[in-house]
Amino acid sequence: MEETMEELRELRRHHDAQPEPAPGTVDAARARLNTHMRGDQMRSGLNAHMRGGRSRRVRRVRPMWGLSLAGAAATAVVVAVTVVPGAGVDPRPSPAPPPTTATTTTELRLRPVADAQDVADNAALLAGAEAGWAISPTQWSYVKSVRAQTRPDGGERLRGRPKETIIHEQWRRFDDKAFATVEQGRLKIHQGSEFEVTYAYLLALPAEADQLLARVYATVDEEDARHRESLRDRVRQRAESRGKSPEEAERIAAESTPEVQREERDRWAFQLIAIGMRDAALPPGLRAAMYGALAAIPGVRYEDTASDLLKRRGVTLYHVLDGYLRDEIFVDPETYAYLGYRTVVVANHKEQPPFGDVWKKGEIRDWNALVEAAVVRKAGQRPG
Numbered sequence: 001m002e003e004t005m006e007e008l009r010e011l012r013r014h015h016d017a018q019p020e021p022a023p024g025t026v027d028a029a030r031a032r033l034n035t036h037m038r039g040d041q042m043r044s045g046l047n048a049h050m051r052g053g054r055s056r057r058v059r060r061v062r063p064m065w066g067l068s069l070a071g072a073a074a075t076a077v078v079v080a081v082t083v084v085p086g087a088g089v090d091p092r093p094s095p096a097p098p099p100t101t102a103t104t105t106t107e108l109r110l111r112p113v114a115d116a117q118d119v120a121d122n123a124a125l126l127a128g129a130e131a132g133w134a135i136s137p138t139q140w141s142y143v144k145s146v147r148a149q150t151r152p153d154g155g156e157r158l159r160g161r162p163k164e165t166i167i168h169e170q171w172r173r174f175d176d177k178a179f180a181t182v183e184q185g186r187l188k189i190h191q192g193s194e195f196e197v198t199y200a201y202l203l204a205l206p207a208e209a210d211q212l213l214a215r216v217y218a219t220v221d222e223e224d225a226r227h228r229e230s231l232r233d234r235v236r237q238r239a240e241s242r243g244k245s246p247e248e249a250e251r252i253a254a255e256s257t258p259e260v261q262r263e264e265r266d267r268w269a270f271q272l273i274a275i276g277m278r279d280a281a282l283p284p285g286l287r288a289a290m291y292g293a294l295a296a297i298p299g300v301r302y303e304d305t306a307s308d309l310l311k312r313r314g315v316t317l318y319h320v321l322d323g324y325l326r327d328e329i330f331v332d333p334e335t336y337a338y339l340g341y342r343t344v345v346v347a348n349h350k351e352q353p354p355f356g357d358v359w360k361k362g363e364i365r366d367w368n369a370l371v372e373a374a375v376v377r378k379a380g381q382r383p384g
């Protein structure tokens with residue numbers, strides 16, 4: 001049954017992939033869509049008012065908007081093609097498309113979202129309609145985010161919405177030779193990079209979800225092997241310094257560094273992708289491929305109702321480690337833009353010695369929201 005469903009899903013994905021519309025078509029669609037959506041919002045507000053101000057939450061099914069786009073000689077149907085302002089697109093204006101009188105039909109079909117794979121598939125379709133990237137290594141990415149104070153003054157962990165948040169702005173050169181921050185109201189440029197996931201790594205990732213995930217898993221395995229080898233050397237040296245024979249020291253070292261468990265490996269893959277999205281402006285196609293990779297990680301689930309740190313409505317893709325620690329990303333349900341990241345404890349847990357950390361249900365360990373991401377020419381420059 002699972003094989004049959006996967007074949008049907010794959011068939012549906014290929015069937016939905018349609019040719020990319022011309023930039024002029026997208027602009028016209030966007031203008032008509034905004035007018036259409038404003039009308040829908042006004043009608044929704046009137047309906048709520050007529051019910052005495054009370055609204056009943058219902059599960060939203062994404063419609064397939066049919067919008068007439070051109071004159072009598074050319075038509076197109078586009079579904080909610082919305083580009084987020086400043087979302088890492090080429091800052092230079094696209095040339096106007098040449099006039100055409102050909103009769104063509106271009107269709108993007110966003111289907112109702114029921115799981116993580118649907119999020120990825122719809123994001124990939126929208127990404128194909130967004131402007132392409134044209135950047136140089138000496139250009140900079142700009143990222144503005146809001147972070148929660150999850151443990152003020154070293155006290156109790158955050159539960160619920162924070163009383164304090166921190167606005168953070170950063171610039172990164174695409175060659176990772178420098179980054180910049182605002183400190184005490186002044187721009188400060190730092191040499192080198194402090195980021196866990198470099199731009200060289202991110203921009204070299206395949207734009208196909210399955211290939212991207214394979215690359216991420218390879219990175220996880222390489223890092224795990226490097227870490228275990230380093231730890232094994234330390235344990236071996238300590239055992240020998242305490243009089244153990246080389247053979248006994250080797251055995252102790254091997255027992256102290258077991259292979260990473262599958263669920264941990266999956267979580268590290270999830271985190272690597274999420275961290276890459278958190279700290280960088282990314283091409284829309286790469287972002288969509290990342291969603292697809294996340295959807296393919298065993299244990300990743302989808303939730304259709306969420307509110308991020310800025311109280312924006314979103315959906316989440318999440319992974320729960322050992323039943324107690326939930327990592328999740330927030331995604332805009334209309335544009336499929338990345339909104340932010342959160343780690344929350346969903347069950348009480350106490351780690352084994354020598355660590356012994358106590359994790360209490362409801363604690364929020366990490367929470368941030370992306371405000372804006374864009375490509376700029378120099379450090380200190382903001383979009384617009």
